Amino acid sequence: MNSEELLAKLSECVEFGKVNKNAPFPPAMKGMDGADELTAQALEMGVDPVDILNNALIGAMDKVGEKFSQKKIFVPQMLISAKAMNAAMEHLKPYFQSGQVKRKGKFIIGTVAGDLHDIGKNLVAMIVEGAGWEVIDLGVDVNAAKFMQAIDTNPEAVVGLSALLTTTMASMKNIVAEIKGKYPEVKLIVGGAPVTEAFKTEIGADGYSDDPQGAVSYLNALVA
Ligand code: B1M
Secondary structure, eight states, X not given: OOHHHHHHHHHHHHHHTOOSTTOOXXXXXXXXXXHHHHHHHHHHTTOOHHHHIIIIIHHHHHHHHHHHHTTSSOHHHHHHHHHHHHXXXXXXXXXXXXXXXXXXXXXXXXXXXXXXXXXXXXXXXXXXXXXXXXXXXXXXXXXHHHHHHHHHHOTTOEEEEEOOSHHHHHHHHHHHHHHHHHOTTSOEEEESTTOXXXXXXXXXXXXXXXXXXXXXXXXXXXXX
16 A cells, blocks of 8 residues: 555545444454554555645545535544544644653643543644643633643633534633633634634734644744
8 A cells, every 4th residue: 555545545534434443343344444543554664744644634524524514424433533543643633742852931832621522632732732832731622711720720821612512602702711811811722623714813912823834833922
């Protein structure tokens, strides 16, 4: 298999939720290598981790989202795809985190209250950490009180909020208002699939990015 074929196969594993070779699901792929093995093979072959992410994994999750919208698949299939994506991400993590020699500052990140999506947030955390920032990851379903507790202990930190649901964009708006009300000087960057530059401006956040690299650029500009 050449690297293109390998990435196509990996993408299929994430799309259909084939986590690893031993996984019995999906039955049609029984006994075949899964996301776990194929990611390891791609890295061994010398494929750039960024290409693995962009050309195999993210596209697969987009297809999963499309099929969910069209009611061709349901939550369990989305979950198993997320599990396959996470199996792949475990291999990529060390590459994204390897630039952490000196710290440029602190970055608190969380997925906002009511929202349990963490794949994108984890990616942002990983890549920001790799770019030399100390990352304090509060996890998912994080309310304003939890963000503010972290700010109390790390008043110099920049704060990142992620939201994947249109419903939790309202939660993001409230959290930004609460944080800005108490800590007007704290810089807030927002992101996540439904979030836009216009929404950032509307809710009074300071930064917006639609991908992890943009978050890094925003953070680095603050300490340049
Ligand atoms: Co959900 N889900 N989900 N889901 N899910 C979406 C988001 C959805 C678009 C699918 C669809 O309908 N097409 C839809 C939202 C629709 C909407 O609001 N308009 C949806 C829905 C409806 C739901 C439920 C309500 C389903 C239900 O229960 N009926 C439910 C909600 C649960 C909850 O949160 N309360 C739900 C549940 C789930 C699972 C748990 C099954 C699972 C999540 C597992 C997990 O995260 N551990 C899941 C999944 C996997 C998805 C999709 C398929 C994939 C999300 C993902 O991981 N993408 C998603 C469809 C889609 O996005 N294509 C969908 C890959 C990831 C790398 O991208 O997270 O966008 P993303 O992150 C990007 C950028 O956005 C950016 O950088 C990342 C890398 O490029 N970014 C930032 C993210 N945060 C950032 C922060 C920044 C900067 C950039 O600065 C701070």
